[in-house]
Amino acid sequence: ETGVTQTPRHLVMGMTNKKSLKCEQHLGHNAMYWYKQSAKKPLELMFVYSLEERVENNSVPSRFSPECPNSSHLFLHLHTLQPEDSALYLCASSQYGYDSSVDSGANVLTFGAGSRLTVL
Amino acid sequence: AQKVTQAQTEISVVEKEDVTLDCVYETRDTTYYLFWYKQPPSGELVFLIRRNSFDEQNEISGRYSWNFQKSTSSFNFTITASQVVDSAVYFCALSGTGGGNKLTFGTGTQLKVEL
Secondary structure, rough: OOOEEEEEEEEOOOOOEEEEEEEEEEEOOEEEEEEEEEEOOOOOEEEEOOOOEEEEEOOOOOOEEEEEEOOOEEEEEEEEHHHHHEEEEEEEEEEOOOOOOOHHHHHOOOOOOOOOEEOO | OOOOEEEOOOOEEEHHHOOOOOOEEEOOOOOEEEEEEEOOOOOEEEEEEEEOOOOOOOEEEEEEEEEHEEEEEEEEEEEEEOOOOOOOOEEEEEEEOOOOOOOOOOOEEEEEEEE
């Protein structure tokens, strides 16, 4: 497989469930991202991992817990979610991370197809 | 703070029409990058173009063209002779330079191209 792969594509869970979203990139990239996409809103950056180290946590509630075991895999662990957490969760990767010696503003992101989450 | 405004929520055109998607941005950075991404129904955002703030030359790639005007803080995207496969949500985005810079997205424009 190539590119960025996300599983599952669709997930329905109750507010008391625990589930995980998985993202895998086959591009040899150094940074991985979680974004939340809700209707009528700009994409919201949730977390950034650069060289497997979390470098950005955008005031995300603790019911969302990221994990990056290696540079190719990224997880988003979900527990006790709320209905307003229903959204499309997009994973992305970029060649360069958040290294201050690299112009990360120029980073081009490669996105996965997303995991559509519905919280009942 | 950075901000990207895509005032057009939804545009519908008939195939072969030309269509322009507007993007207006705000930033205090003197150097920055502008992007366009396409999100087809399958979900993944696909990178279309990146432009450095010092490069104001317009760019053409096939049926796609981009008009960057620093004086009006706009980075508009035109599709010539639209096709049904162009139907998607298009996002304009902005980032500053240096380490740790976040990409700020607009709310997107839904383009529907009909036969």
